[in-house]
Amino acid sequence: MSVTRTVPNAINQSESTLNKIAVCTLLSFVAVANAFAQEPTISKEPLSERRVSYTMNVTLNPETKTVTGTERLTWRNPDSVPVGELQFHLYLNAFKNERSTFMKESGGAHRGFTAGDEDPWGGVQITRMQIVPDIDADLTPAIPSPGATDLTDRIRFIQPDDGNQDDETVISVMLPRPVQPGETITLDIDFESRMPEIVARTGWKMGESGEPFFMVAQWFPKIGVYEIPGQRYVPEDAERGRWNTHQFHANSEFYADFGTYDVTITTPESFVVGASGRIQDEVIEGGYRTVRYLANDVHDFAWTASPDFLVYEDTWRHVSIRLLLQPVHEGQAQRHFNAAKTALERFDEWVGEYPYTTLTLVDGLGGSNGMEYPTLITCGTYYKLPEWLRGLELVTIHEFGHQYFYGLLASNEFEEAWLDEGMNSYIETRIMDDAYGVGAVIDIAGLQVSDISLQRVAYTKSKASRVRMVQNSWEYPFGDYGTASYSKPSTVMHTLERYLGWETMRRFLRTYYERWRFRHPTTRDLQDVAEDVSGQDLDWFFDQFVYGTATVDYAIDPPLLVSPQSEEGDEVQYRNRVRIVRNGDGIFPQTLLVKFDDGSEEVREWDGEEKWIEFEFLKPARMSEAYIDPDNRILIDTNRLNNRRIRNTLADGSLARMAQLRLASFVHQLLVLLSGLL
Ligand SMILES: [Zn+2]
The missing domain is CATH 1.10.390.10 (Neutral Protease Domain 2)
Incomplete structure (x- = not known):
């Protein structure tokens, strides 16, 4: 089997949605790529504990902006005691009405993006939740199991964070029989997700062709994290673990357990689909496109669909990179790939191996850009973005980096x-x-x-x-x-x-x-x-x-004091005094560098603990300047303009530096507005 990859210089010439493909003849590369051709990770063994597994079969209806389907969820009780309650995220309900906690916190806007005026609302509704008897575990989830225990009536909305009774982003389900330690429970869940007009990176927006673009995220009923004693902040000697299931908030969106996702998505034939994980097969039949994706050792699953996407492919070592680009940005494919590879390379060298075999880059519409999902990120660029402004690179590298800190390490974003x-x-x-x-x-x-x-x-x-x-x-x-x-x-x-x-x-x-x-x-x-x-x-x-709020600001307290000090029978000596003051409540060890007119230098170390200190140098020369933190190590020093003093003048170049700082501050605000980095 030959391995294919996009020829980089063919990308710009591509006119259709199909990439140009050429044969790569590197043998070692072929061997590596073939071994993982269909595997979503580089390992055949589980990389994570896999407390959860999802099999989903869903259909997108672009007319009604809905995704309907069934999810078969298996959850394993990781505790050493029985667990009688399950909790789920229903995060799409954050966009259900103006009374949700998300909408109240964000005031209906989210970092510059507001839901549209017409019909902006979304939401997810569970129409059936049943426990699948063990014997039926192989049944396809679409068929209700005979004799299954129905839980639909047991679903209760809870608001563990703020008690807002109108918030429907978390549910609790009391089980008729607890799940025993180490035992698994399998549920079938029918649900209907109505996508909002894009808000907080999720939803739909009309594309160039007049057909909607969809970013389907935070979209399915997802079980919360049950933390066992000794895990995170649950005391080692606690009698039992606890659910950690936060409501959806304006500022944070992710915390879930690792597992497997086997997701089959049906859309109209004209839609191009991209998703977390690795595509397993794709069938076009009767005007519909059905694609099946497998994602292992991830804690979420998101996908996108649009008839407008231009599709490009490239490879970095074991990773197939797929780019779904808006037609208006044709010509910027190589910049996306270069940025992604720049990030892959550095993370591999500095942090560790990227264990997945795919990475999908999505150039979305509206407020969907600048977001991370497992093995899928939304990037973001602008028409004719100049080469000298690296906003595209910055967003792509940032969102890729989330594959490590959000994806692989997966800290609790709500709390930390x-x-x-x-x-x-x-x-x-x-x-x-x-x-x-x-x-x-x-x-x-x-x-x-x-x-x-x-x-x-x-x-x-x-x-x-x-x-x-x-x-x-x-x-x-x-x-x-x-x-x-x-x-x-x-x-x-x-x-x-x-x-x-x-x-x-x-x-x-x-x-x-x-x-x-x-x-x-x-x-x-x-x-x-x-x-x-x-x-x-x-x-x-x-x-x-x-943990604290200490701020660091050390300054050379002006002016530098130099006085001639004659000594008998000797040449003139100068008494040079430098005073350093600590303006902030933060304490940081300081290095002082003093330069003298005769070219000599003196260096002093100070623990920085007192409110001020004075250093005195009795030398045959006058000091010309004094400089604290001369190697720019203490970036948290909130005012670096007062770190340096030159005799008889203001700090060297302070006006120029001040102008530079003002400019940098302006540019930062501009970038935040443009990219809405998340
Ligand atoms: Zn981010």
């Missing part, structure tokens, strides 16, 4: 969003700047803006002193969630990297990934890994900057 968004933003900035240099985001006519500086400015311009990183996402005051989950953690982790050194940081990233993938790590787990790998107690760092 920074472990996903923040760690991801940290690596995103690292990749952008590593791949594209100081002008990573903007590079035109001498204007260069790096990704790290954008995140740092977003942090220092925010109300940094009131934002802690570890907090329930829905409890942040307006605007603070972004600082807490993106810009602050990115800046904090860069500071940690510069404090520990990149080689130690890299070992930390790899160890964190190897130890915690598929296991929902917490902030505590992450700190443990950082301490293990570095051999240092990092409480001082995590307590202040991760």
